[in-house]
Amino acid sequence: xxxxxxxxxxxxxxxxxxxxxxxxxxxxxxxxxxxxxxxxxxxxxxxxxxxxxxxxxxxxxxxxxxxxxxxxxxxxxxxxxxxxxxxxxxxxxxxxxxxxxxxxxxxxxxxxxxxxxxxxxxxxxxxxxxxxxxxxxxxxxxxxxxxxxxxxxxxxxxxxxxxxxxxxxxxxxxxxxxxxxxxxxxxxxxxxxxxxxxxxxxxxxxxxxxxxxxxxxxxxxxxxxxxxxxxxxxxxxxxxxxxxxxxxxxxxxxxxx
Amino acid sequence: xxxxxxxxxxxxxxxxxxxxxxxxxxxxxxxxxxxxxxxxxxxxxxxxxxxxxxxxxxxxxxxxxxxxxxxxxxxxxxxxxxxxxxxxxxxxxxxxxxxxxxxxxxxxxxxxxxxxxxxxxxxxxxxxxxxxxxxxxxxxxxxxxxxxxxxxxxxxxxxxxxxxxxxxxxxxxxxxxxxxxxxxxxxxxxxxxxxxxxxxxxxxxxxxxxxxxxxxxxxxxxxxxxxxxxxxxxxxxxxxxxxxxxxxxxxxxxxx
Numbered sequence: 001x002x003x004x005x006x007x008x009x010x011x012x013x014x015x016x017x018x019x020x021x022x023x024x025x026x027x028x029x030x031x032x033x034x035x036x037x038x039x040x041x042x043x044x045x046x047x048x049x050x051x052x053x054x055x056x057x058x059x060x061x062x063x064x065x066x067x068x069x070x071x072x073x074x075x076x077x078x079x080x081x082x083x084x085x086x087x088x089x090x091x092x093x094x095x096x097x098x099x100x101x102x103x104x105x106x107x108x109x110x111x112x113x114x115x116x117x118x119x120x121x122x123x124x125x126x127x128x129x130x131x132x133x134x135x136x137x138x139x140x141x142x143x144x145x146x147x148x149x150x151x152x153x154x155x156x157x158x159x160x161x162x163x164x165x166x167x168x169x170x171x172x173x174x175x176x177x178x179x180x181x182x183x184x185x186x187x188x189x190x191x192x193x194x195x196x197x198x199x200x201x202x203x204x205x206x207x208x209x210x211x212x213x214x215x216x217x218x219x220x221x222x223x224x225x226x227x228x229x230x231x232x233x234x235x236x237x238x239x240x241x242x243x244x245x246x247x248x249x250x251x252x253x254x255x256x257x
Numbered sequence: 258x259x260x261x262x263x264x265x266x267x268x269x270x271x272x273x274x275x276x277x278x279x280x281x282x283x284x285x286x287x288x289x290x291x292x293x294x295x296x297x298x299x300x301x302x303x304x305x306x307x308x309x310x311x312x313x314x315x316x317x318x319x320x321x322x323x324x325x326x327x328x329x330x331x332x333x334x335x336x337x338x339x340x341x342x343x344x345x346x347x348x349x350x351x352x353x354x355x356x357x358x359x360x361x362x363x364x365x366x367x368x369x370x371x372x373x374x375x376x377x378x379x380x381x382x383x384x385x386x387x388x389x390x391x392x393x394x395x396x397x398x399x400x401x402x403x404x405x406x407x408x409x410x411x412x413x414x415x416x417x418x419x420x421x422x423x424x425x426x427x428x429x430x431x432x433x434x435x436x437x438x439x440x441x442x443x444x445x446x447x448x449x450x451x452x453x454x455x456x457x458x459x460x461x462x463x464x465x466x467x468x469x470x471x472x473x474x475x476x477x478x479x480x481x482x483x484x485x486x487x488x489x490x491x492x493x494x495x496x497x498x499x500x501x502x503x504x505x506x507x508x509x510x511x512x513x
Contacts, residue, residue, distance in 0.1 A: 038457075039442040039443065042455065042456065043445070044304075044448075046447075046448045050304075177288075184292065190303065195299075195303065200299030
C-alpha cells in the first residue's frame, strides 16, 4: 500500500514539475481565460440591461467560463503529456518496473488536479479583484474549489484516455477545437432562457457544458441552488467515471509486460 | 519587376496548392469563421434588444461584418504559420537561394493569403445570405466592405510574415496570433461603440480596427461612416507591416 502511495506521489510530482517547466502549459491556461473574461465582460456588459438577466455584474456572470476553460486545458495537458510518454517510450520503460497501472493514472491525474485547483484559485483572486463576491460565501468558495478539482480530474481522465488510445500528442491536441465548440454552443455568454434563437437554445440545453457553467455560476451569483449543483456535480461525476473506466481499460495495452 | 512577379507567382501558387490540397488546412480556414458566426449570431441575437442598440439590419448583419474582418485577419495569420513552417523545414532557405528577387517571396505569400481569404469570404457570405442576412448597402457600398477586409488581410499576412521571418520557427504561432486576437476583440465586437462602457470603450476608441469595423457595418447598412478614417487606418497598417515584413526578409537573409 505504501509502495503504491509512493508511486502515485512520485508520478504526481513529476506531472506538476513537468507542467511547471513548460511556460506555455502554465501561463497560457492562466492568462488566456482571463483575457477572454476581460474582453467579454467589457464587450457584453450591455447584456446586463436585458430584462431577466440574473446579475448587474457581467464579470460575476462570466467568471464561470474560465473554470470550464481550465478543464479544457487540463484535458490537453494530461493527454499531451501522457501521449508524449507513449511516444518517447517512457511508458515502455515503466512497464519494466513493478509500477501499478492505477498508480500511473492516479499520479498523472493527481498532478493535473493540483494544477486545476491552482488555476481556480487564480481565477477567484482575479474575480475578487474585479469586485465579485460569491453569493454562497466562504462555503461556496470551498465547493467551487472542489468542483474545479473534480472537473480537472474528470476532463484530465478524458485526455488520458485519448492519449492511451491514440498514443499521439497531435491526436490529443486535435480534440481542442471539439471541446471549444462545446464551450461556445452553451450558455457561456448569455443565460439559456435569454437565448432568442430556438435551435441555439436547444443545442445549449442539450450541451452538458451549459450545466457545468451554471453550477459554478449559481455559487457566484445565486447562492445555494440545489438543482444547479446537483446537475453540475452529477455531470462531472458521470464524465469522470466513464473517462476513468475507459482510460483504465486502455492502459494495459500501453503497459504490456 | 517581371522577375519579382515571377517569384511571387511561384510562391503564391505553391502556397495555394498546399492549402487547397490539404483538408487539415482548408477545413479550419472555413470552419472557424463559420463557427464564430454561428455562436455569436445564434447565442447573442437578443442583444439587439439592449436599449441603445441601433444597427438597422439586425444582429446577423452586425456580426457578419466582424466575422468577415476576423476571417480576413486570421486568414493572414494562418498563411504566416505556413511561412514559419517553410523556414523550420528548410524550404524557405532553398527559396531564398533560388529567387532572383526576394521581395517577390513576401509578395507571393501576401497574394496567396488574399486568394485564400476570398474563398473564405465567399463561403461566409453564402452562409449569411442563407440564414437571412439583410443588406442595406448599394453596389458600391458592399464591395467597399470586401475591399476594406482585403486590406486588413494584407496587413495581417505582412505582420505574420515579419514575425515568421524573424523567428523562423512554428513556435512563433502565438506571437503572430495573440496581438491580432487582441486588436480584433478590443474593438466593438458585440455591441456598437456607443454602448461600450469603461476601460474597453477607451481602448476601442483608439483601436484602429474600430474605425474599420464601424465603416464596414456602415457599408453593409448603406449608411457609410468614417470611410476615410477606416481606409486610412487599414492602408496605414498594411504599409507599416510591409516595412516590417521586408525588414524581416532582410533578417532572414542575414541569418542565412
